[in-house]
Amino acid sequence: MVISICTEKGGSGKTTIAINVAVKLGLLEEDTLLIDADPQRSVEVFTDIRARENIELTFNTVAKFGSSLAKEILSLKTKYDAIIIDTGGRDSEEMRQALAVSDIVIIPIVPSDLDIAVLNKMINLFNQAKAFNPTSKALITISKASPNPFLNKKIEDLRTYINDKNLEDLKLCESIIYEREAYRNAFSQGKGVLEYCKENENAYKDFNNFFDELVQYTNSN
């Protein structure tokens, strides 16, 4: 299973989602590889903190850039239960390569910073990649949503906008990844939110709901 997190928009939570998905898969004892395909190398910052804190790295990581990324992923695919690819915040070679080999593409969007042009471009890039990768699916995920009720209307409008497009193999996630301090605090301790938070905390519940939906969508026909 290859899962990539892709959007041109920087700061939308790609690395946070990639790390937290990898941590969750590690907790489930799935053999996981997290590929850092962003030259800014934020995954490395995380794994450095984790090593310094003496927390076991429950998944493998590797940094890979350039035009051979897709080929390398295809050759690594049989060696892991899951490969997660964190891409950079622009229309990069790495992002296109990741789109070409992913089973699931997570496209995070931040409602307070909603950029319909970027969202439409991502939908187009996903559809273009389907010519080479016809079985891939995309999950548009609301990320860093302010828990402020003010934003509910924006989120509902976005749901309507995406549903009206009637997109094939592209779904808007029901669950929402809210903006929670716990994500930043967890990162600064080298942990995922599921390691940092207690089960009754909001960030824990949000992320688990998102992960369950991701698994369900991955396994659906």
Ligand SMILES: Nc1ncnc2c1ncn2[C@@H]1O[C@H](COP(=O)(O)OP(=O)(O)O)[C@@H](O)[C@H]1O
């Ligand atoms: N759900 C969230 N709640 C709070 N802060 C978040 C959340 N997701 C990401 N962040 C913070 O927002 C910033 C950008 O997130 P990051 O995952 O690095 O985005 P990207 O990889 O898309 O550039 C980071 O400081 C990160 O800690």
Ligand SMILES: [Mg+2]
């Ligand atoms: Mg990033």
